[in-house]
Amino acid sequence: MRTQVAIIGAGPAGLVLSHLLHLRGIESVVVERRSREYVEKRVRAGVLEQGTVDLLRATGVSAGLDRDGLPHHGIELLFDGVSHRIPLTELSGGRSITIYGQQRVVSDLTEARLAAGGQLYFSADDVVVDPAVPRVTFMHEGQRVELDCDFIAGCDGFHGVCREVLPSATSYEREYPFAWLGILADVAPSNDELVYANTDRGFALLSLRSPTVSRLYLQVDPLEDLAAWSDDRVWDELHVRLAHSGWSLKEGPVLEKAITPMRSFVCEPMQHGRLFLAGDAAHIVPPTGAKGLNLAIHDVHVLAEAMGDWYDSGRSTGLDAYSATCLRRVWRVQHFSWWMTSMLHSFPGEDPFQQRLQRSQLEYVVSSSAAATKLAENYVGLPWT
Ligand code: RFL
Ligand code: PHB
Numbered sequence: 415m416r417t418q419v420a421i422i423g424a425g426p427a428g429l430v431l432s433h434l435l436h437l438r439g440i441e442s443v444v445v446e447r448r449s450r451e452y453v454e455k456r457v458r459a460g461v462l463e464q465g466t467v468d469l470l471r472a473t474g475v476s477a478g479l480d481r482d483g484l485p486h487h488g489i490e491l492l493f494d495g496v497s498h499r500i501p502l503t504e505l506s507g508g509r510s511i512t513i514y515g516q517q518r519v520v521s522d523l524t525e526a527r528l529a530a531g532g533q534l535y536f537s538a539d540d541v542v543v544d545p546a547v548p549r550v551t552f553m554h555e556g557q558r559v560e561l562d563c564d565f566i567a568g569c570d571g572f573h574g575v576c577r578e579v580l581p582s583a584t585s586y587e588r589e590y591p592f593a594w595l596g597i598l599a600d601v602a603p604s605n606d607e608l609v610y611a612n613t614d615r616g617f618a619l620l621s622l623r624s625p626t627v628s629r630l631y632l633q634v635d636p637l638e639d640l641a642a643w644s645d646d647r648v649w650d651e652l653h654v655r656l657a658h659s660g661w662s663l664k665e666g667p668v669l670e671k672a673i674t675p676m677r678s679f680v681c682e683p684m685q686h687g688r689l690f691l692a693g694d695a696a697h698i699v700p701p702t703g704a705k706g707l708n709l710a711i712h713d714v715h716v717l718a719e720a721m722g723d724w725y726d727s728g729r730s731t732g733l734d735a736y737s738a739t740c741l742r743r744v745w746r747v748q749h750f751s752w753w754m755t756s757m758l759h760s761f762p763g764e765d766p767f768q769q770r771l772q773r774s775q776l777e778y779v780v781s782s783s784a785a786a787t788k789l790a791e792n793y794v795g796l797p798w799t
Contacts, residue, residue: 427693428569434718461704463795601666618655
């Protein structure tokens with residue numbers, strides 16, 4: 415079998431890339447290790463930047479987003495029991511974020527690709543990538559499939575296989591001494607806007623997925639046993655960390671519960687020959703800045719433009735510059751995500767000097783419009799260049 419672009423992974427990066435290439439008349443095949451049902455149920459991101467929303471709208475895949483997406487114009491930072499609003503839209507020249515679950519983005523894109531006759535192989539086993547040919551082979555429904563192509567796009571997430579076949583790449587990494595325990599709860603969000611809370615018992619976040627479903631997170635030890643966190647214990651801890659005079663936390667049935675480690679990671683360069691990495695396959699950020707999915711979509715936008723230019727005119731300038739172009743935004747987002755994480759979490763063993771620096775940073779962000787603007791423009795997403 416032959417295609418123009420073999421895409422490994424049907425997460426946001428792989429599906430959006432396949433969609434953008436299709437709009438440019440370029441054929442692709444998407445090869446995904448998991449089943450369609452698994453991929454569409456995986457609970458992950460919820461915050462879409464302005465640029466992500468603009469791209470989904472401009473490319474005709476925003477029917478669900480336009481109907482159910484919830485635009486937000488501010489977030490709250492809660493510390494010392496007092497909540498401070500950061501007016502995102504006011505401080506960023508009218509930009510905003512939209513709450514819309516990642517699994518909705520994935521199922522909207524999957525449907526759009528299938529409706530347009532796109533080739534998606536789910537439940538593919540033993541995926542082997544050979545960038546030298548280039549060729550991808552995999553097992554599907556008991557048959558070995560050989561897929562020859564012009565390019566391979568490694569959109570297979572942090573635990574994928576594509577990064578491993580990049581020769582001479584350098585990794586830059588930070589591990590954090592904490593993780594997030596996240597729950598999805600069948601209850602209306604307790605507050606209209608997201609609340610990021612810094613407390614001496616650790617960080618907490620109140621978010622949402624819809625007018626009737628809340629998403630909440632607690633900072634926990636990275637080695638914490640999920641079984642030690644009964645629903646009652648999670649709610650008790652959320653009550654303490656989100657205690658505040660303006661509203662009270664509403665409880666509801668817990669629909670999902672999981673612990674996610676926190677990591678910053680960048681692989682440089684993001685390309686070799688005809689293999690290009692995009693999204694979590696190339697970089698990971700801690701979720702405090704709500705950036706991972708948005709960065710993945712920016713990467714594939716750059717890649718689709720560069721491939722389009724190559725097919726249209728034979729020019730390889732865009733492809734040659736792919737890694738350098740993406741890495742500029744990747745490192746801006748890395749800094750922002752690290753900064754938000756450092757400002758909002760408790761660091762085990764932190765000395766009183768560090769604690770006072772953190773408090774000073776929080777007070778500065780909520781009292782200086784210059785400092786709040788830095789947060790706002792990064793949070794809604796700096797304009798794509
Ligand atoms: P994905 O989504 O991991 O998709 C990769 C796909 O590749 C498949 N795969 C393979 N397929 C074939 N062969 C192999 N060998 C394969 N190995 C893996 C996988 O099954 C999968 O389907 O990567 P992608 O597309 O780069 O997308 C990245 C995002 O998923 C990720 O950055 C975000 O979820 C991060 N994130 C957030 N990002 C935001 O922009 N806003 C948020 O609000 C936000 N919140 C979050 C988050 C991530 C979280 N967790 C669970 C890590 C909150 C959390 C808790
Ligand atoms: C989410 O709703 O899942 C979410 C919101 C904000 C973040 C991270 C995750 O910073």
